[in-house]
Amino acid sequence: MITVHYMGNMRNYTHTRTERVELPPAGDLDLKGLLALLVDKHGEEFESRLFTVGGNLHNQATVMVGEADVSDNAGAMEMKLRPGDEVTILTVTTLSGGSC
Amino acid sequence: MTAVAKTQDDAWVPTVCYMCYNACNILVHRVDGVVVKIEGNPDSPHNGSRICAKGNSALMGLYNPYRVTKPMKRTNPEKGIGIDPGWQEISWEEALTTIADRLRAIRETDPRKLYFLSFDTQGFGTLGGVWASAFGTPNVWPGSAGYFCGNAVHPVSWMMHGTFFQEPDFEHTRYCMLFGSQHGVAPFTKNPIGLSARMANARKKGMKLVVVDPYCNTAASKANEWVPIRPGTDAAMALAMVNVILNDLGIWDAEFLARHTNSPYLIDGDGYYVRDAEGQVLIWDLASGAAKPFDAEGADPVLEGTFQVNGASARPAFELVKEHVKKYTPEMAEEITTVPAATIRRLARELAEAACIGSTITLGGKVLPYRPVSVDWSKGAIAHKHGMHHGFAIQLLNTVLGAVDVPGGHLGVSAVGPTWGPSEGPDGLLVPAPRIVIELLPYPPTKPVRPKTMDACELFPFASYSMSVLPAVLMDPEKYGLDYKIEMLINCRNNYLMTSVDPPFVAEALKQIPFIVSFAVNMDETAELADIVLPDTHVLERLDALPNRVYGWILPGEGDWYWTVRQPVVDPPPGVRHWTEVMYDLGERIGLREDLYFTFNTNLKIKDPFKLKSDQVYSHVEIVDNYFKSLFGAEHGVDWFKENFMLREPKKIEEAYPRPFLKPRVPIYVEHVKHLAPQLTKLTAELGFEDWDVSDYTPLPDWLPCPSYEVQGEYDLLAITAKQAFHSHSYTVDTVWLNELADQYPHSKAALINPATAAAKGLRDGDEVLIRTHEGKEVRTRLSLFEGVHPEVVVIPGLHGHWGRDRKKYVGDKGPHFNSLLTYDMRNIDMTSTSFDACVRVKVEKV
Numbered sequence: 001m002i003t004v005h006y007m008g009n010m011r012n013y014t015h016t017r018t019e020r021v022e023l024p025p026a027g028d029l030d031l032k033g034l035l036a037l038l039v040d041k042h043g044e045e046f047e048s049r050l051f052t053v054g055g056n057l058h059n060q061a062t063v064m065v066g067e068a069d070v071s072d073n074a075g076a077m078e079m080k081l082r083p084g085d086e087v088t089i090l091t092v093t094t095l096s097g098g099s100c
Numbered sequence: 101m102t103a104v105a106k107t108q109d110d111a112w113v114p115t116v117c118y119m120c121y122n123a124c125n126i127l128v129h130r131v132d133g134v135v136v137k138i139e140g141n142p143d144s145p146h147n148g149s150r151i152c153a154k155g156n157s158a159l160m161g162l163y164n165p166y167r168v169t170k171p172m173k174r175t176n177p178e179k180g181i182g183i184d185p186g187w188q189e190i191s192w193e194e195a196l197t198t199i200a201d202r203l204r205a206i207r208e209t210d211p212r213k214l215y216f217l218s219f220d221t222q223g224f225g226t227l228g229g230v231w232a233s234a235f236g237t238p239n240v241w242p243g244s245a246g247y248f249c250g251n252a253v254h255p256v257s258w259m260m261h262g263t264f265f266q267e268p269d270f271e272h273t274r275y276c277m278l279f280g281s282q283h284g285v286a287p288f289t290k291n292p293i294g295l296s297a298r299m300a301n302a303r304k305k306g307m308k309l310v311v312v313d314p315y316c317n318t319a320a321s322k323a324n325e326w327v328p329i330r331p332g333t334d335a336a337m338a339l340a341m342v343n344v345i346l347n348d349l350g351i352w353d354a355e356f357l358a359r360h361t362n363s364p365y366l367i368d369g370d371g372y373y374v375r376d377a378e379g380q381v382l383i384w385d386l387a388s389g390a391a392k393p394f395d396a397e398g399a400d401p402v403l404e405g406t407f408q409v410n411g412a413s414a415r416p417a418f419e420l421v422k423e424h425v426k427k428y429t430p431e432m433a434e435e436i437t438t439v440p441a442a443t444i445r446r447l448a449r450e451l452a453e454a455a456c457i458g459s460t461i462t463l464g465g466k467v468l469p470y471r472p473v474s475v476d477w478s479k480g481a482i483a484h485k486h487g488m489h490h491g492f493a494i495q496l497l498n499t500v501l502g503a504v505d506v507p508g509g510h511l512g513v514s515a516v517g518p519t520w521g522p523s524e525g526p527d528g529l530l531v532p533a534p535r536i537v538i539e540l541l542p543y544p545p546t547k548p549v550r551p552k553t554m555d556a557c558e559l560f561p562f563a564s565y566s567m568s569v570l571p572a573v574l575m576d577p578e579k580y581g582l583d584y585k586i587e588m589l590i591n592c593r594n595n596y597l598m599t600s601v602d603p604p605f606v607a608e609a610l611k612q613i614p615f616i617v618s619f620a621v622n623m624d625e626t627a628e629l630a631d632i633v634l635p636d637t638h639v640l641e642r643l644d645a646l647p648n649r650v651y652g653w654i655l656p657g658e659g660d661w662y663w664t665v666r667q668p669v670v671d672p673p674p675g676v677r678h679w680t681e682v683m684y685d686l687g688e689r690i691g692l693r694e695d696l697y698f699t700f701n702t703n704l705k706i707k708d709p710f711k712l713k714s715d716q717v718y719s720h721v722e723i724v725d726n727y728f729k730s731l732f733g734a735e736h737g738v739d740w741f742k743e744n745f746m747l748r749e750p751k752k753i754e755e756a757y758p759r760p761f762l763k764p765r766v767p768i769y770v771e772h773v774k775h776l777a778p779q780l781t782k783l784t785a786e787l788g789f790e791d792w793d794v795s796d797y798t799p800l801p802d803w804l805p806c807p808s809y810e811v812q813g814e815y816d817l818l819a820i821t822a823k824q825a826f827h828s829h830s831y832t833v834d835t836v837w838l839n840e841l842a843d844q845y846p847h848s849k850a851a852l853i854n855p856a857t858a859a860a861k862g863l864r865d866g867d868e869v870l871i872r873t874h875e876g877k878e879v880r881t882r883l884s885l886f887e888g889v890h891p892e893v894v895v896i897p898g899l900h901g902h903w904g905r906d907r908k909k910y911v912g913d914k915g916p917h918f919n920s921l922l923t924y925d926m927r928n929i930d931m932t933s934t935s936f937d938a939c940v941r942v943k944v945e946k947v
């Protein structure tokens with residue numbers, strides 16, 4: 001079981017703050033697979049906040065696995081998830097971002 | 101004899117000006133707790149010892165006896181322009197309890213019903229985005245009114261440089277053209293101090309400066325040549341120049357185009373990329389005589405020709421560009437622009453020859469392409485119905501000459517930094533570094549979907565923002581597919597109403613919001629529509645982290661990186677609080693702390709051990725301190741910055757001139773918009789729009805006429821606005837010193853018109869005139885005759901004419917308010933960039 005937390009504006013698309021996602025029987029689910037499951041469940045408006053056309057992570061979206069922000073990590077989407085992992089998804093709107 | 105009190109306190113405090121958005125580094129002289137003088141900071145790489153009249157006069161606002169110093173609530177339920185709100189002073193406790201109760205109720209039901217508006221773009225201006233996101237609303241806009249801001253500048257810059265903004269490389273440019281780009285006065289990233297000094301030095305070193313503008317502005321007055329152009333026609337002139345350069349002179353930077361742009365990408369008969377079975381975009385490889393993926397090792401891509409691929413004809417994008425511009429003959433452009441065809445030909449030749457294509461320069465031990473030409477453009481060129489086309493058309497001049505992010509060329513501001521750089525996105529095109537991205541990106545675009553946000557940004561996937569659409573949606577959310585209305589607006593450091601077009605319409609839109617909170621240093625026109633007004637700090641009383649943000653408020657090209665602090669020089673008057681602190685306080689009251697700190701930590705990438713912990717409460721100073729230490733190390737907290745003011749380090753040459761070192765390409769042919777157009781058509785039809793205009797979604801730029809071209813007859817002049825060196829937006833117009841300065845300057849608080857035009861109408865210098873639009877809007881003002889105005893144009897500089905009840909007490913600013921001439925109508929909005937058309941047909945009559 002994986003726990004997914006939604007912060008801020010993402011809750012307007014999921015209508016929940018937290019949900020639990022069953023791992024597939026084979027047990028191998030990567031981050032990309034999880035996000036695809038969530039997109040299937042929450043629809044294209046949710047998808048449009050998370051991904052750009054072409055499948056890049058949206059510049060206003062942040063995805064964290066546990067405490068780690070994986071949004072900028074090349075290869076993060078292939079990261080295998082394990083039972084008990086907590087994934088957090090948030091968006092921050094405009095003229096924010098940037099840490100310098 | 102009176103005894104003279106001994107001075108206890110005599111200090112020069114380094115801080116950062118905020119009288120406009122340029123973030124000049126200043127030294128403020130404080131004597132016994134009183135600010136007596138402001139000067140430039142000689143150690144500053146940003147502006148040196150120079151500042152402008154606005155910066156000098158900051159202390160007038162500080163000691164303005166009409167400052168708002170107490171929270172106030174409205175007692176008159178009726179709202180509108182000119183209506184007395186019936187202010188009643190209240191305690192902070194009453195104000196915050198009232199606001200917190202409403203916020204709590206909104207958050208529990210539907211957080212989207214809160215709109216957060218702030219033009220506090222520097223320092224912890226980020227708080228707007230973070231706070232609103234933690235609250236749960238997508239309705240936040242930390243920018244200006246957004247009608248003709250950088251609407252069509254930023255999307256082009258994000259795509260062509262990977263940056264928010266762009267500037268000429270005045271250190272190495274030998275030939276600079278400015279299209280509607282008011283260097284020397286523009287109070288934004290055009291750095292009217294530091295960059296102007298660089299421009300002046302470049303002129304001394306022999307750089308030729310050509311300014312294309314309907315108005316002989318400050319830069320034009322210092323130029324070798326001023327080229328008066330009819331407003332809204334810049335794209336026609338630029339495309340005619342590209343035509344001359346490519347088709348008559350046969351000059352282009354083939355190496356740059358082949359390696360750094362999508363010029364060699366093959367395009368099919370329908371205008372789409374040609375792809376292989378794996379979906380890779382193809383180029384034609386000269387060596388093998390076959391189509392290959394664009395990134396094939398060792399390929400030698402061709403730029404011209406017709407090839408058979410996948411059983412059909414295909415041509416490189418560059419070939420399409422060459423063909424596309426052929427119709428823009430100088431003669432055709434002359435008819436549109438009024439610029440003589442011979443001038444267009446001459447300027448095209450001068451520019452192309454000055455580009456020195458093939459030459460190199462050694463800088464920092466690296467051999468780099470040397471393209472000492474830069475065509476810069478800004479709001480004047482793009483504040484039109486088809487603004488995005490103007491931007492792409494002008495930028496094409498830099499692109500075909502290879503003058504993009506190389507020495508001497510047109511530079512993005514901070515595309516590559518010590519810890520960031522762009523990446524390669526779909527089809528090998530450039531995606532800006534997330535660290536400097538502050539708005540929506542045109543590429544890769546956001547998928548158009550049914551709107552959820554009150555500015556309907558979902559319907560403008562090629563725009564960086566869509567604030568100009570907000571009033572229309574506020575008036576009728578359902579029409580745009582929204583199932584809620586805004587119930588509360590929090591407005592910070594933003595005189596939204598005065599900087600909007602068509603104030604009566606926008607006031608009606610704001611009246612749709614039942615509860616408005618406005619922070620105010622002085623009572624302004626927007627605050628007068630509020631239900632509660634909260635006193636905010638003056639710039640000299642504030643602590644702000646890093647006002648010289650690298651994405652906008654730093655000089656491009658060679659030099660240093662610099663990180664600064666805006667620190668309080670004096671304490672605010674009793675009861676006045678920095679709006680940021682008030683928002684933290686409100687967050688505490690509504691139980692937002694955990695979400696707020698989490699969002700702060702994540703968005704600002706605050707690292708352990710400086711992450712904000714939700715089991716403790718941090719003050720504004722403590723949050724800035726943690727942020728600084730996380731970014732720069734434990735020794736560089738707030739105290740270090742207060743003491744030392746600036747952290748700086750030299751830029752590497754790869755950071756100053758990144759293009760030769762980057763793999764991702766930039767587009768000369770914007771193919772992806774062809775995919776967006778049908779998606780938008782389908783979506784807007786589902787929403788009930790019968791005629792959503794997607795005709796501007798084309799891969800190559802064109803000149804398209806503004807609506808104002810359709811109206812003729814007695815409305816025979818085009819009114820435009822222009823900046824003034826001593827005013828910034830509406831913000832400084834109430835500064836008494838600057839108001840006096842404006843009174844003595846004949847081009848201020850007036851409408852400027854060419855003497856020949858005036859003579860033909862029987863008008864004289866100093867006449868009181870009524871300027872009336874074909875849509876019934878009017879302003880009354882004094883006429884000032886000036887040869888430096890295009891004969892078909894009326895220029896109304898600045899944003900005068902404050903009508904606020906309080907401001908009238910001490911300013912008496914009687915100048916004309918240009919924005920009042922513009923009629924709010926979606927017809928006047930660029931459907932790609934959301935730029936609002938800022939040229940309008942008028943007639944001028946003596947009163």
Ligand code: SF4
Pocket residue numbers: 117118119120121122123124147150151152153154155156287292293
């Ligand atoms: S240019 Fe702007 S930031 Fe610089 S001194 Fe003038 S008002 Fe201040």
